[in-house]
Amino acid sequence: MFFARINELFQCLGAKNGQVAKLAGFDRTNISRLRSSARIPGRTGPTIRKLVTGLYLYADNRNELDILCGCIGADPGENADEIKDKIRDWLYEGEPVNVKKDAASPVPPKVIKKPKPVYHFFGERLDAVMKLTDLSNARFSHYIHMDASMVSRFRTGVRTPVPESNVTARISSVLYERAAAGGKLSGLAGLMGISADMIDEEAISAWLFDDGYITDRDAGIAESLLGFFDTFSTETQLSLPAPEETVPEEIIRSEQTEYFGREGIRSAVLRFLFDAWRDKAGLLLLYSDEDQSWLTGDKGYLMRWAALMSACVKNGTRVRIIHNVERDLSEMTDAIKSWLPLYMSGMVESRYSTRKRNPRFSHTVFLCPGKACIEAFHPIGTEASGVYHYYTDPHILEVCLSGFESMLENAQPLLKVPAAPAAEGDSELTVIQSGLSLATMSEELVSSFDEPALYEKWKALRDTMFLRLEKARVNECVTLADDEELFSGKVRIGEQNGISELFYTPKQYSMHLRNIIRLSEIYPNYRLYILPETPFPNMKLMITEDSASIIHGKKPELSFGFTHPLMCRAFLSYAEALMQQYRMDRNTLRKTLEAKCI
Numbered sequence: 001m002f003f004a005r006i007n008e009l010f011q012c013l014g015a016k017n018g019q020v021a022k023l024a025g026f027d028r029t030n031i032s033r034l035r036s037s038a039r040i041p042g043r044t045g046p047t048i049r050k051l052v053t054g055l056y057l058y059a060d061n062r063n064e065l066d067i068l069c070g071c072i073g074a075d076p077g078e079n080a081d082e083i084k085d086k087i088r089d090w091l092y093e094g095e096p097v098n099v100k101k102d103a104a105s106p107v108p109p110k111v112i113k114k115p116k117p118v119y120h121f122f123g124e125r126l127d128a129v130m131k132l133t134d135l136s137n138a139r140f141s142h143y144i145h146m147d148a149s150m151v152s153r154f155r156t157g158v159r160t161p162v163p164e165s166n167v168t169a170r171i172s173s174v175l176y177e178r179a180a181a182g183g184k185l186s187g188l189a190g191l192m193g194i195s196a197d198m199i200d201e202e203a204i205s206a207w208l209f210d211d212g213y214i215t216d217r218d219a220g221i222a223e224s225l226l227g228f229f230d231t232f233s234t235e236t237q238l239s240l241p242a243p244e245e246t247v248p249e250e251i252i253r254s255e256q257t258e259y260f261g262r263e264g265i266r267s268a269v270l271r272f273l274f275d276a277w278r279d280k281a282g283l284l285l286l287y288s289d290e291d292q293s294w295l296t297g298d299k300g301y302l303m304r305w306a307a308l309m310s311a312c313v314k315n316g317t318r319v320r321i322i323h324n325v326e327r328d329l330s331e332m333t334d335a336i337k338s339w340l341p342l343y344m345s346g347m348v349e350s351r352y353s354t355r356k357r358n359p360r361f362s363h364t365v366f367l368c369p370g371k372a373c374i375e376a377f378h379p380i381g382t383e384a385s386g387v388y389h390y391y392t393d394p395h396i397l398e399v400c401l402s403g404f405e406s407m408l409e410n411a412q413p414l415l416k417v418p419a420a421p422a423a424e425g426d427s428e429l430t431v432i433q434s435g436l437s438l439a440t441m442s443e444e445l446v447s448s449f450d451e452p453a454l455y456e457k458w459k460a461l462r463d464t465m466f467l468r469l470e471k472a473r474v475n476e477c478v479t480l481a482d483d484e485e486l487f488s489g490k491v492r493i494g495e496q497n498g499i500s501e502l503f504y505t506p507k508q509y510s511m512h513l514r515n516i517i518r519l520s521e522i523y524p525n526y527r528l529y530i531l532p533e534t535p536f537p538n539m540k541l542m543i544t545e546d547s548a549s550i551i552h553g554k555k556p557e558l559s560f561g562f563t564h565p566l567m568c569r570a571f572l573s574y575a576e577a578l579m580q581q582y583r584m585d586r587n588t589l590r591k592t593l594e595a596k597c598i
Contacts, residue, residue: 001093001094001095002040002091002092002095003034003035003036003037003040005090005091005093006034006035006051006091007035008071009055009068009071009072009087009091010035012067012068012071013055013058013059013062013064013067013068015055015058017031017032017035018031019058020051020054020055020058021054022054023053023054023057023058023061024050024051024053024054024055024057025050025053025054026047026050030047031051034047034051040095043088043092048088048091052084052087052088052091053084055068055087056068056080056083056084056087056585057585060080060585060586060587061524062524063521063522063523063524063586065083065586065587068083068087069083069086072086072087072090073086073090074086074087074090076587077587078587079585079587079588079591080585080587080588083587119191120581121157121581122154122157122160122208122209123154123155123156123157123158123160123581124157125191125207125208126154126155126171126208127155127156128191129175129179129188129191129204130155130175132179132184132187132188132191133175133178133179133182133184133188134182135175135178137151137152137155140174143170143174144167144170144171144174145170146167152533153533153535156531156532156533157532157581157582158531158532158533158534158535158578159223159227159535160220160223161220162220162221162223162224163205163209163220164205168205168208168209169201169205171205171208172201172202172204172205172208173201175188175204176199176200176201176204179199185199188204192204192207194207218566218569218570218573219570219573219574219577220574221333221570222333222567222570222571222573222574223535223574224333225333225336225337226535226536226539226541226550226571226574227536228337228340229340229536229539229550230536230537230538230539231538232340232558240303240306240307240310241303241304241307242307242311243274243277243278243307243308243311245307246270246274246304246307246308247270247271247274247304247308251267251270251271251274252271252274254267254271256268256390257389257390257391258387258388258389258390259374259387259388259390260385260386260387260388261383261384261385261386262293262294262297262383262384264387264388265294265364265374265376265388266294266298266301268374268388268390269295269305269366269374270304270305270308271390272366272368272372272374272390273305273308273309273312274308275368275371275372276308276312276317276368276371276372277308277311277312277315277317279371280315280316280317281312281315281317281368281371282316282317282318282369283317283318283319283320283368283369284312284317284318284319284320284366284367284368285320285321285365285366285367285368285369285401285404286319286320286321286322286365286366286367287321287322287324287363287364287365287366287404287407288324288362288363288364288365288366289324289357289362289363289364290362290363290364290376290378290380290383291362291383294383295338296334296338302338306338306341309342310341310342313342313345313347313348314345316347317347318347318348318349319342319347319348319349320348320349320351320408321339321348321349321350321351322351322352322353322407322408322411323350323351323352323414324352324353324357336415343415343417343560344417344558346417348417349413350413350414350415351408351411351412351413351414352411352412352414352564353407353410353411354410354411354412355410359380360379360380361377361378361379361380362376362377362378362379362380362383363376363377364376364388365400365403365404367397367400367401367404369397369401370394370397371392371397372390372391372392372397373390373391373392373396373397373400374388374389374390374391375388375389375391375400376388376389412563412564413563414562414563414564414567415560415561415562416560416561416562416563417559417560425468425472425544425547426468426471426472427472427544427545427546428472428473428474428475428544428545429468429472429473429474429475429542429543429544430475430476430477430541430542430543430544430572430575430576430579431474431475431476431477431540431541431542431543432477432478432535432536432540432541432543432575432578433476433477433478433494433534433539433540433541433553434478434479434494434534434537434540434553435478435479435481435491435492435493435494436478436493436494436512436513436516437461437476437478437494437495438454438457438458438461438493438494438495439458439461439462439464439465440465440476440512440515440516440519441458441462441511441512441515442511442512442514442515442518444511445508445511445512445515446458448508448511449493449502449508451499451500451502453499454493454499454502457495457499461495469523469525469526470525472525473525473526473527474525474526474527475527475528475529475575475579476526476527476528476529477529477531477575477578477579477582478528478529478530478531479530479531479532479533479534480530480596481504481509486504486506486509487506489503489504489505490503491503491504491509492504494540495540506598507598509596509598510596510597510598513593513594513596513597514593514597516528516593517589517590517593517594520586520589520590521586521590527579528584528589529578529579529582529583529584530582530584530589530592531578531582535578537553538552538553538554539551539552539553540553541571541575543568543571543572543575544568544572545568545569545572546563546565546568547561547562547563547568548561548562548567548568548571548572549561550562
């Protein structure tokens with residue numbers, strides 16, 4: 001009976017073994033064994049729980065819960081756990097309980113005690129330990145020298161520190177000391193599933209991040225970069241010295257043709273940039289795949305470099321840079337942070353080479369066409385004692401320009417300012433933002449604001465979203481409005497750039513939620529993820545497999561986008577981990593949204 005029923009369910013749903021296995025979290029051969037009568041799993045064991053979860057998620061993802069429930073005689077309006085229980089009961093209907101095949105279930109499942117909670121994600125684990133040790137967000141933020149709002153985001157799981165960072169070390173140290181001082185080490189050991197004599201700061205750190213929702217280091221680095229973007233402001237940047245104060249007179253007057261080692265390239269670059277600023281050069285062409293410690297290793301020098309680069313850009317000098325993106329991702333993001341103020345000027349065109357770099361040699365070329373060029377080739381690792389040539393001869397400069405143009409032919413955009421629109425396309429799109437999207441409003445709701453410009457923008461966004469939903473999934477990760485702000489008329493509608501500021505009434509907000517419920521039920525490819533708070537309050541993220549657009553909510557001019565595959569994968573990994581943590585079946589989503597309606 002069990003085998004016949006499991007095959008009946010697969011046939012009813014039109015599901016394949018691999019599709020259900022992926023959602024269930026085990027190998028497709030497990031499904032094959034279950035369907036071929038090789039064995040009957042225990043009624044309460046992990047195998048049947050995974051199978052039932054996989055079948056439920058398959059039907060839920062395709063908006064076919066009504067088909068599944070019709071097959072097993074359940075009500076599609078029940079919650080996820082109730083439907084899963086009925087799937088299991090239906091599969092085992094007619095099977096004897098106390099037989100050898102079912103020895104794992106000697107008693108009816110209803111009297112089996114629920115297992116202790118399992119903490120799968122970093123935020124859940126941090127929250128559990130903070131509750132155990134009676135730590136408030138404010139007190140904990142004081143101990144780890146971080147803003148309380150960030151601790152709150154850590155605790156809810158929408159943000160997480162980079163593993164093995166200084167922040168992680170402080171968190172582990174404070175939690176260990178707090179548990180030890182309060183006599184809570186045994187309780188902490190119970191949470192961690194180890195004996196109390198095994199607990200130390202290193203063990204706590206390993207447990208916090210073991211199977212945590214940031215599943216790889218690159219995703220954590222991407223989140224850190226997004227946090228930097230979220231708090232970036234052109235008004236808060238350090239004041240830079242005047243160009244005249246950055247370069248010693250002997251460097252300005254120099255006519256050297258060779259410079260040696262780290263100090264040599266530093267002097268050559270100061271001379272090169274000062275001349276470009278003084279002569280109001282029209283264009284700079286920059287490429288280097290050597291180690292960047294000559295630039296970033298001395299903060300004082302980096303400040304002088306930034307002053308000269310900023311002065312050139314303010315003069316109207318355009319910059320084309322080919323980044324070396326085969327570096328470690330953390331090194332690449334550090335470079336992007338250094339260049340960000342210049343990117344925001346709109347005068348910098350950044351690219352990355354599609355060709356693999358030479359593994360034995362490094363190459364540097366800084367060119368001001370018709371004026372000067374710094375060029376060097378070194379065996380990798382010898383740059384500190386190598387020679388950098390400084391050319392001013394017109395013929396050599398022409399040769400250098402031809403070489404750079406050849407490199408540009410094999411380079412793709414790395415960062416686009418402003419951000420390229422990611423709403424269009426036919427690949428899966430994930431949106432992370434602070435509030436509900438304009439595209440998910442109903443026409444009745446948009447019309448109630450009586451704002452023609454808003455209506456035109458809504459229509460364009462809605463039509464674009466519907467076209468995408470026909471081909472791919474659209475995931476929206478949002479926070480719901482706080483009741484206090486909603487009833488005091490402080491909840492703004494989203495995406496109002498260029499439109500007068502508009503706010504929801506509680507009735508209008510309820511209309512929006514009801515339309516989202518309708519969209520979720522009509523379009524299998526539309527999924528909403530409700531976050532407890534906003535990971536990046538000032539930004540909207542639009543992420544696909546081949547693009548990542550970062551849109552500043554208050555200052556559109558600070559918006560930009562990435563197209564490099566490594567960066568896109570890192571952002572996508574962060575988004576997928578966030579959705580995994582806050583995944584909600586459609587029935588539960590509907591009830592959650594209905595509870596917020598007036």
